[in-house]
Amino acid sequence: MSTTPVPPRSPRRRSPVAALSSLALVLALGSSLTSACAPAATKPDTEGPTTTPPAPAQPAEPVAVPGSFADNPIVYFVVTDRFLNGNPGNDNSYGRRKDGGEEIGTFHGGDLAGLTAKLEEGYFRDLGVNGIWITAPYEQIRGWVVGGDKEFQHYAYHGYYALDFTVLDQNMGTESELRAFVDAAHAQGIRVIFDIVMNHPGYADLWTLNEFGIDVLWDGWEKATPADYHSYIDYNDFDFTQWWGGDWVRSGLPGYDEGSSWDDLTKQLAFLPDFKTESDQAVKLPAFLTRKPDTHARAHDGYTVRAYLVEWLTRWVREFGVDGFRCDTAKHVDLASWAALKAAGVQALAAWKREHPDRAVDDAPFWMTGEVFPHGVQRDDFYDQGGFDNLINFDFQNQLDEMFQTGLGKDWRRIDTIYADYASKISSDPTFNVLTYISSHDTKLFNRRKLIPAGTALLLAPGGVQIFYGDESARPAGPVPSSDPQQATRSDMNWGSVDAAVLAHWQTLGRFRSRHVAVAKGAHQMLAERPYTFSRIHPEDRVVAAIGATGEVTLPVGEAFVDGARVRDAVTGTELTVTGGRVTVVADASGVVLLEAVRADH
Known part of the structure; x- marks a missing residue:
């Protein structure tokens, strides 16, 4: 997650098989021309039997044993807003605007329709991808908050500042566009993975506070800049209780508990309000949701914060067939809440598949991976008590970077220590796996000059792999705010300048991996x-x-x-x-x- 408050396809490389086929055609044409210029043969007196020439040899087909998705996940992670604009009509939803500057933290127009267009084009299939992890598409806070050290306007384009977990954010698209995306992915054997958050909702931004009548703003708030933003909010006003409310979150506002300064489970990460998922207290719906006409949130007697969040998040599974979740900030949420989410997800997906057997990829269960920074390749309670099938491996990016800096490209045997270590843990345990990456939205982009050898190292690594959008195309970094450099990792997809050689290499490795569970397990x-x-x-x-x-x-x-x-x-x-x-x-x-x-x- 973010931790600050705040075109046409490139041509594919021609294969040797295609080149041989072209050569055969040239030779055949040459033979025909030579025959046409030669003297006519004398016709025999008696018609003899004709002989059909043998068909040209077909290239051998490889034996494909892809394995299950859980064993061999090849997941493409995309910041949807920065990928492809498939429906410009939704670009300025809720009155969101450009900032007129470098547009570091504004919405750029990417949406579900853009993802579907690339699916239909075959872009993901050509990469060998069997899962697409998209940033949370449900509704985010309406406006912006202060980005970095008062450097930019920071909208929730990344999906980590939720407002309403039960409806789509209009910048992402409509429910019919979501169904089209899921169906297009499933038709190609590709699973849809939602990024989700149970640790926190979004900040109390000026526009959301105004929209829902939470009377804590000073006059003139519409003119706020990153430099004076907070001066327009009365942080001593108890009307803040009309927002999420003190039973739901810790925020330090009037009527709310303070978050812990040391405990991972109860701290306010980056000053975000912290959900009380561990509480067994029954709660009412947050006041602002009771005044929100389009929400699908409904009051239930006896429901806790955890129960509501589980119901809201698994609605996307029950109604749309979403196949799994990537769980943000997982170490900041109690394991019992993750186990409850996993159990509900399994039930919801099984029910959807029973009702829509012709639209499901297969009968595999709901799948869950998570961000437990700085987790490596080891099994622990997140698997055994939290219900996770998989966790993100934060070790590999730095391990590989250090190896390249010390000569890996000239001596590849050095990577064997990593491969052997990972495989010894992953291949010996049928229920253990990780998701390894070389670039991330929360760390850095891998050296853009090393993407062919780095792609080789990643796509041949044991366990599951995550392809960060643009690693396969040499997408350059965006503007770099000094106080929030991770924003540079989320630049627009470079459809107009795709590196054809890098893409072809990643396609070859990705498709090979997709055929072979042996690479992963x-x-x-x-x-x-x-x-x-x-x-x-x-x-x-x-x-x-x-x-x-x-x-x-x-x-x-x-x-x-x-x-x-x-x-x-x-x-x-x-x-x-x-x-x-x-x-x-x-x-x-x-x-x-x-x-x-x-x-x-x-």
Whole structure:
């Protein structure tokens, strides 16, 4: 989450198979022209039987064992507002405006319709993606708050400042557009993952306070700037109780408890109001929601804060078929609340699938990952008591960055210590997995000059992987506020300047990974140091990969493939036969070789 208060597709690289097909066509045309210029043959006296020429050999199809989504998640994380504007008519919802400056924290126009357009184009399918994690699309606070150190107007374009969890934010689109997006994703076997927050709602911004008649504003508030914003709010006025109310959140305002200064579960993260999810006290609906005509929030006797939030969030699962959640600021919410959300999500998705069997990807259960900063690759109570299937791995980005700074590109065997460590933990536990990334909206973008080798390292890592939008296209960083540099990671998608070579590489690696659960959950073994070669062997699947290969190389395959086995290099399309436990192949310019079995019926 944010911690400050505050075009056309590029052409794909032509494959060797396509090049061979073109050469065959040229030779065939040449043969036809030569025949046309040659003397006519003498027609035999008797018509003999005609012979049909053999059909050209078809490229071998790889054996695909993708595994379950939980075992092999390949999740594309997109800040929806910064991706693609599919419906300009919703750009200025609720009176939101541009700031006339660098537009660091304003809404930029990306929406659900834009995501659907790219789905229909095949953009995500070409990347091998099987899940799309979108920023929370439900309604956010109406206006802006102070960004950074009074540097910019900070709107909730990222979805972390919720106002009403039960309706869509109009900048994101309509319910029919959400259904179209979910259906388009499911039709391609892609799951939809919502970013959600149970730790906090959004700040009390000027426009929301005015909209709902919470009488704490001084005259002239409409003229506020980041420099004088807070001077227009009377922070001593008890009318703040007409907002969420002291039974719901800690905020330090009149009529509210203060948040803790030390306890993760009760602190006000970045001064945000903190939900009392751990409380067993029954609460009424917040006062402002009772005056909000479009809300789906309904009062229930005996409901706690947790019960309401669980009901509101799982409504998206019950009614739209959302497949899972990425849970923000998870360490700041009690485990019992996460377990309740997971249980309700499982029930809600199962019910939706029973009612819409033709619109579901499969019968897999609801899935949940979470942000527990700075969690690495280890199993703990978030899995065993909180119900999480997966947690984000914060270690890999810095590990990989440090390795590149000390010569990884010249000695890839050094990454084996990471791969071996991850695989030993992930492959041995069928219910344990992580989501590894190289760029994030909350940390930094990976070195844009290293995206081909970094993409290789990420997409061959054990466990699940997260592709941050634009890593596959070399999206440049945006403006960098000195007091909130993470804003630079959320620049607009670079549809007009996609790096075709980077995209083609990520597509090749992503599709290979999508075919092979062994990459994610297989037992790992290094087979050679130069070029760095390893196998991953799963009970149902096996692959061999090499990184740093140049020219013609002979690679060991270990126990992955027996002598006589037919395999192909997924990068070049070259078909090979294993001889003496090895194959010889000419490596692509990327230096990556990806060996997979081919189907026996070809």
